[in-house]
Amino acid sequence: MVQQQLSNNSTTYDLPEPLPLDSGQTLPRAQISYETYGELAPDKSNAVLICHALTGDQYVASKHPVTGKPGWWERMVGPGKPIDTDRLFVICANVIGSCMGSTGPASTDPSEGGAGAPYGMRFPVITVRDMVRGLVALLDGLKIEQLHSVVGGSMGGMQALSLAANWPTRAARVLVIASTARHSAQNIAFHEVGRQAIMADPAWADGDYYASGASPDNGLAVARMAAHITYLSEEGLTAKFGRRLQDRSSKSFGFDADFQVESYLRYQGSGFTQRFDANSYLYITRAMDYFDLAEEHGGKLADAFAGTSARFCLVSFDTDWLYPTAESRHIVHALNAAGAKVSFVELSAPNGHDSFLLEHDQLDRVVKGFVDG
Amino acid sequence: MTLRPDLAAIAAHVKPSTRVLDIGCGDGALLSELHAHSDVDARGMELNAELVERCVSRGLSVVQGDANCDLANYPDKAFDYAILSSTLQTAARPDLILDELLRVGAKAFVSFPNFAHWRTRAALMFGGRMPVTRALPVSWYETDNIHHVTVDDFRDLAKAKSAQIERSWFFAGERAISPVGANWRAEFAVFELSR
Numbered sequence: 001m002v003q004q005q006l007s008n009n010s011t012t013y014d015l016p017e018p019l020p021l022d023s024g025q026t027l028p029r030a031q032i033s034y035e036t037y038g039e040l041a042p043d044k045s046n047a048v049l050i051c052h053a054l055t056g057d058q059y060v061a062s063k064h065p066v067t068g069k070p071g072w073w074e075r076m077v078g079p080g081k082p083i084d085t086d087r088l089f090v091i092c093a094n095v096i097g098s099c100m101g102s103t104g105p106a107s108t109d110p111s112e113g114g115a116g117a118p119y120g121m122r123f124p125v126i127t128v129r130d131m132v133r134g135l136v137a138l139l140d141g142l143k144i145e146q147l148h149s150v151v152g153g154s155m156g157g158m159q160a161l162s163l164a165a166n167w168p169t170r171a172a173r174v175l176v177i178a179s180t181a182r183h184s185a186q187n188i189a190f191h192e193v194g195r196q197a198i199m200a201d202p203a204w205a206d207g208d209y210y211a212s213g214a215s216p217d218n219g220l221a222v223a224r225m226a227a228h229i230t231y232l233s234e235e236g237l238t239a240k241f242g243r244r245l246q247d248r249s250s251k252s253f254g255f256d257a258d259f260q261v262e263s264y265l266r267y268q269g270s271g272f273t274q275r276f277d278a279n280s281y282l283y284i285t286r287a288m289d290y291f292d293l294a295e296e297h298g299g300k301l302a303d304a305f306a307g308t309s310a311r312f313c314l315v316s317f318d319t320d321w322l323y324p325t326a327e328s329r330h331i332v333h334a335l336n337a338a339g340a341k342v343s344f345v346e347l348s349a350p351n352g353h354d355s356f357l358l359e360h361d362q363l364d365r366v367v368k369g370f371v372d373g
Numbered sequence: 374m375t376l377r378p379d380l381a382a383i384a385a386h387v388k389p390s391t392r393v394l395d396i397g398c399g400d401g402a403l404l405s406e407l408h409a410h411s412d413v414d415a416r417g418m419e420l421n422a423e424l425v426e427r428c429v430s431r432g433l434s435v436v437q438g439d440a441n442c443d444l445a446n447y448p449d450k451a452f453d454y455a456i457l458s459s460t461l462q463t464a465a466r467p468d469l470i471l472d473e474l475l476r477v478g479a480k481a482f483v484s485f486p487n488f489a490h491w492r493t494r495a496a497l498m499f500g501g502r503m504p505v506t507r508a509l510p511v512s513w514y515e516t517d518n519i520h521h522v523t524v525d526d527f528r529d530l531a532k533a534k535s536a537q538i539e540r541s542w543f544f545a546g547e548r549a550i551s552p553v554g555a556n557w558r559a560e561f562a563v564f565e566l567s568r
Binding site (some may be wrong): 372 | 414416422425426428429430431432434435436437438443445446448451536
């Protein structure tokens, strides 16, 4: 169960100005929690911003303070790793709307009407561009004019694309892994299932559950279970679980988790509620559903990248059906049309969308080659 | 690493500080050479994911794509040179690819193994079987070459497409040879075209 902001030991940056949002509202006194790794060069030429995915956080390469687990991309980021912190200064910040120290629905509403209580559903609806606006404010605070690279997978890739399109001088290299320039009807549909699961949980209480001692863990767990299926592939699920039974030799003729895959999903769902706020899940999935980079630029994706001088690299995975290769190719075509310098490769991996987080030597080489090149 | 003779000829004639697209760039040998020696903005397209991965790992800008359909997204004259080395004969429609080359590039370099080389002719005439030679080392059932072409065929195609042949180079093995009798003496041909 999550009470307000989760505890974290990150550095917090207080935005000096209210953060303007795409909705027309502003976010006053916003905070961004972030982690850094490595040393910033005196000329500030080696800063790499890593953008996290929907349920990710700033702990890209350090122990998570709630779960105690290693950072979510430790195999990619660290000394001697493909994103080498012996040479690069890596910044990873919790996005606004999330719940690991950056301002989100669980944060205290500073307005008079807030009465010192958390925002809940009074938190303004945000977009991916708003998240990036927050990250850019952080870069301003760190006095980093141009990033060596911006790197992101999944929703992190959307942020990298949004940064490249809306702040084209802020990153020299843009690496987008297993991502998309727009949410499809299918993407929105799966997110809506998750949101409805949360909102159907009586403990959600219209988002005003922070003081009640209860939280919509059941709904959030179901949302996570549904989403988790979209991160895997049928091939991967079959290989991992097949139709094998969980701790029993025959079916129970009941509704226990008879199958290993059921048990696994329940475990994933309940574990998730320990480290994530249900309202944050509503707001961030909403932001992703609203994401359509072409729409922001007059309907033509190539126009989003007009005149860019950044180098781009896109990577997709052949078993990713959440953001399939066609979505990356669509971005590549737009970048080609815009005359941008772009690399693109579809890698083969059995584990669907999640492949970008897992062991993959080719991905390591591509990331290293692109970031070093 | 020494470049294949057709690639070396192309590399030697790409002007410095130009923009180049190498279509079917393989492991990026030509791109690396251009990048290292003549301040060229060199980009590539390659169908084979493993080769693309090797290129990107080397820091080259290469897109995994199919020359038969993915050239359409590049604007007209996006490049000073469009290069198609040893790939024309693998295209579904070489004539349409040639159109695309001359659309996206101000100039084009095209190289291909010459099917009218005397060895090929001899193998077919005396052996009665599809030739397997040093320029065409793969059996007919395994080869990617689906549109064999001769030097004279290519000249005809260029003419039909109103493309100017600016320069040409011919090779027998590693050796450059004169254009005289190239249609039967050359194993490999390189053309520089414009329109």
